[in-house]
Amino acid sequence: MKLMTCPLNGERNISEFVYxxxxxxxxxxxxxxxxxxxxxxxxxENTKGIVKEWWMHAxxxxxxIAERNTETNEIIRTFPSSELYMQRVDxxxxxx
Amino acid sequence: xxxxxxxxxxxxxxxxQRHFPPTPELKNSYDVVIVGGGGHGxxxxxxxxxxxxxxxxxxxxxxxxxxxxxxxNTTIVRSNYLTPEGVQFYDESVKLFQNLSNExxxxxxxxxxxxxxxxxxxxxxxxxxxxxxxxxxxxxxSELIYPDEIARLCPQLNLGDDVRYPILGALYHPPGALxxxxxxxxxxxxxxxxxxxxxxxxxxxxxxxxxxxxVVGVKTNRGNIQCGKVLQAVAGMSSEVARxxxxxxxxxxxxxxxxxxxxxxxxxxxxxxSGSLHVYxxxxxxxxxxxxxxxxxxxxxxxxxxxxxxxxxxxHLLEMFPFVGKLRVLRQWAGMTDMTPDFSPVMGLTPIENxxxxxxxxxxxxxxxxxxxxxxxxxxxxxxxxDLIKPFELERFYRNEQVGERGAASVGH
Numbered sequence: 001m002k003l004m005t006c007p008l009n010g011e012r013n014i015s016e017f018v019y020x021x022x023x024x025x026x027x028x029x030x031x032x033x034x035x036x037x038x039x040x041x042x043x044x045e046n047t048k049g050i051v052k053e054w055w056m057h058a059x060x061x062x063x064x065i066a067e068r069n070t071e072t073n074e075i076i077r078t079f080p081s082s083e084l085y086m087q088r089v090d091x092x093x094x095x096x
Numbered sequence: 097x098x099x100x101x102x103x104x105x106x107x108x109x110x111x112x113q114r115h116f117p118p119t120p121e122l123k124n125s126y127d128v129v130i131v132g133g134g135g136h137g138x139x140x141x142x143x144x145x146x147x148x149x150x151x152x153x154x155x156x157x158x159x160x161x162x163x164x165x166x167x168x169n170t171t172i173v174r175s176n177y178l179t180p181e182g183v184q185f186y187d188e189s190v191k192l193f194q195n196l197s198n199e200x201x202x203x204x205x206x207x208x209x210x211x212x213x214x215x216x217x218x219x220x221x222x223x224x225x226x227x228x229x230x231x232x233x234x235x236x237x238s239e240l241i242y243p244d245e246i247a248r249l250c251p252q253l254n255l256g257d258d259v260r261y262p263i264l265g266a267l268y269h270p271p272g273a274l275x276x277x278x279x280x281x282x283x284x285x286x287x288x289x290x291x292x293x294x295x296x297x298x299x300x301x302x303x304x305x306x307x308x309x310x311v312v313g314v315k316t317n318r319g320n321i322q323c324g325k326v327l328q329a330v331a332g333m334s335s336e337v338a339r340x341x342x343x344x345x346x347x348x349x350x351x352x353x354x355x356x357x358x359x360x361x362x363x364x365x366x367x368x369x370s371g372s373l374h375v376y377x378x379x380x381x382x383x384x385x386x387x388x389x390x391x392x393x394x395x396x397x398x399x400x401x402x403x404x405x406x407x408x409x410x411x412h413l414l415e416m417f418p419f420v421g422k423l424r425v426l427r428q429w430a431g432m433t434d435m436t437p438d439f440s441p442v443m444g445l446t447p448i449e450n451x452x453x454x455x456x457x458x459x460x461x462x463x464x465x466x467x468x469x470x471x472x473x474x475x476x477x478x479x480x481x482x483d484l485i486k487p488f489e490l491e492r493f494y495r496n497e498q499v500g501e502r503g504a505a506s507v508g509h
Contacts, residue, residue, distance in 0.1 A: 001404070015404070019394035035494055042346040042437050042493040046335035048397045070349075071397045 002073070006057045007064045007080045020054030022047075023065055023084070030092060050076065052084075115282065116161070116289050119296050125322040126154045126294075128476060129314050131301050131337060132330035133157025134166040135277070135462065136454050138284040138295075139469020140327055140476070145291030147470070148477035153293045155285075156316060158300035162281030165331045168399075168431030169462040170354050170376060170388045171277045172367055174211045176231050176238045176269040178223075178504035181487040182440065183234045185467060188484065190271055192466035202283030204275045205381050210249060210366040211272020214416075216261035220372055223503045224267035231269070241268045250366050252417060259415040261372055272367050274378055280465055304341045310449035311341065325450045325476055332397075332432030334455035343447045346493050347434045347456055351398060352391045353405040355428035357420070359383030364417075373412035384426065387413065391433055391459055399430040433458050438498035439505035443472065444481050444489040452476055453490060460505045 002014040022045055027036050045051070048071055055078070056063045065084060067076040128144060130137045133155045144150040173193050175186035197204050215221040224240050231238030242265050243255045255263050285295055296318070304326070305313030313322045330337050338345050364379040374390040389409045406425065414421055435458045436442060442456035454472050457464065471485045481489065487499050 002402075015393075038494045038496070039344075043344045044335065044346060044348055045344065046347055046349055046395065048333075048336050048349075053394075070395055073396055073398060073400075 004055070004066070004075055005078050006060075006062065007078055008062045009057055009060060012057065016058055018056045018058050020056055020063065023052040023054060026089065054081075116285055116295055119298065120294055122154070122296065122299070122316070122318050122321055123294075127152040127324040128327065129153075129321065129323040129325070130155045130327045130329060131314070132164075132328065133161050133285075133295060133297060134164050134329065134331065135162060135281040135284065135465040136166075136331075136457075136468050136472075137327065137329040138162070138281050138288060139465050140329065140454070140472045141293045141295075141469075142284040142288040142291070143470045143473035144477060145288055145293055147473060150473075150477055151292040153288075154321070155288075155293060155295045156299045156301055156314070157295070157297045160297055161285060161295065162278060165431040165433065165457070165461055166277055166281045166465075168352075168354065168429055169277055169459075170378070170386050171274050171380075171462060172211070172272065172376070172378065173206075173275055173463045174269055174272040174367075175236050175463075176211065176213070176227055176267060176272070176504065178227050178230060178501055179440075179499050180230060180234060181499050182501050182504065183231055183236055185484055185488075186463060187234065187236050188470075189464050189467035190273070192470065193273065193275060193463075194271075196275075196280065196283070196466060200283035200287050202279065202286065204279040204283055206273055206275045207381060208271060208273045209378065211269040212246065212250065212366050212368050213267040213269070214246075214263050214368065214370040214373075215265045215267070216263060216370065216372040218264070221265045223371075224265060227267055227504055236269075237271055238267060238269045241266050250364070250368065252363060252419075253368065254416055254418055261370075261415065274367065274380065276381075277462055280462075284465075284469065301337065301340070304448075304451075306341065306448060309447070311451040325452065327452045327454060327472060327476060328446075329454040329472075331434050331455065331457050331461055334434045334453075338446070338453070338455075341446070341448050341451055345434075345442060345453075345455060345490070346436055347442070348395045349397055349432050350391045350394070350435045351396050351400075351430045352388065352433045352459055353401055353428065353430040354386065354388040355401075355406065355409070355425050356380070356387070357385040357423040358426045360385075360423065368416065370412065370416065373415065375409060375412045375416065377413060377417075385420065385423065391435060397432060399432060401428045401430055433461075435459075437493075439501040440499040441468070441488050442490050443468065443485045444475060446490060456488075458505065460501075 066078045303315040367378040369376040436456040
């Protein structure tokens with residue numbers, strides 16, 4: 001059994017968690033080009049090595065960030081997303 | 097013992113032929129360099145030589161020939177996809193496969209079994225009907241059948257309702273087939289080599305020479321070479337190789353595990369797939385059950401095997417075939433798959449001039465080996481993208497024109 005430490009719930013079977021993709025900064029949807037927005041949605045870094053990624057503990061709907069080695073599957077550390085993101089994003093419709 | 101046999105044994109030594117020529121010295125320059133010596137790269141090399149007369153070609157393979165996902169898939173060939181683009185593309189592949197042993201003069205053990213995709217929910221029955229109608233419209237033999245017909249085709253299957261997910265119906269695809277995966281790659285390699293294509297094993301690409309947005313050379317662990325064009329066909333490592341050429345792909349590298357049982361007498365004729373139970377199983381020509389499940393839940397560059405995979409697979413398999421509980425697992429392995437957001441491949445041009453991509457083959461790459469090789473060779477030779485593969489270009493992700501095959505390409509839905 002592969003274990004992962006949830007910052008909220010402690011050590012759990014990794015099957016309790018949902019992978020949520022690489023941590024990438026979102027471009028400003030009101031200012032970026034369609035090309036940049038598509039890349040943000042679909043294009044992956046897919047790095048072989050140590051990466052930061054979003055994970056969710058499914059039963060508690062708690063999202064956090066994990067540092068994991070995608071070559072060895074070693075989970076280096078997990079931490080609340082507030083370490084990286086302190087501000088709420090307000091979405092506004094883009095001006096056409 | 098007949099005297100002639102004794103005499104033969106003592107005098108004539110059987111003349112052994114090498115299957116492929118030994119890896120030659122790298123030349124300074126090639127018209128086309130193919131990165132990746134799996135089925136796809138070797139097929140492209142063969143069709144470049146045969147259909148287009150381009151023989152100054154090097155296939156570079158970092159390990160041994162066809163040892164990646166060509167060796168790790170579960171050898172199923174079918175064309176019962178969901179989108180018209182997908183159905184037409186894979187249908188051409190099935191037709192090429194049907195004649196491939198003749199074309200290559202090499203036995204790929206092509207075995208038409210019929211392919212059953214089981215439906216255990218109303219939603220799955222609806223998807224099966226949808227696929228059947230799209231398939232029939234495009235001339236592909238495919239129909240929705242119900243338990244009485246399933247029992248006739250596969251009497252071993254547990255069709256009772258004493259299970260967690262009783263079988264309600266199935267998508268039946270009579271041309272569904274198995275083929276010897278190694279044989280496909282070796283056949284292409286052997287014939288390509290006869291045309292003069294050079295196959296370089298233990299030759300790892302370490303970088304590319306790109307001048308003004310155009311690829312002009314390839315760096316390897318055995319030296320640098322100049323090239324006219326490059327084809328990248330390296331499932332599993334697609335993102336990392338593309339990074340060397342400075343572009344990115346819509347791909348996550350996710351392991352897919354499989355296993356085989358010990359060999360038993362033939363009892364299972366059709367190929368059985370269950371989307372809801374995440375199981376596919378067939379019996380190989382030497383009697384082993386070849387079994388697979390869904391791709392894993394998160395990216396990993398590793399081919400390790402896990403107990404969790406076996407537990408989940410066997411739990412579901414025992415619902416379908418209770419008697420296989422007596423069978424032992426003989427081998428298990430994993431491959432690194434290129435998963436795309438729309439479950440369709442990425443083929444064609446890249447942001448780098450003269451650099452062509454053949455990637456994003458997720459869990460559906462083996463069945464496309466002939467058509468992909470043929471059409472990528474055409475793309476490289478003519479510089480024009482054939483209509484058949486145009487929908488699968490990398491640019492589709494920037495135009496929001498994905499080819500959604502999730503309902504037909506994988507079992508994890």
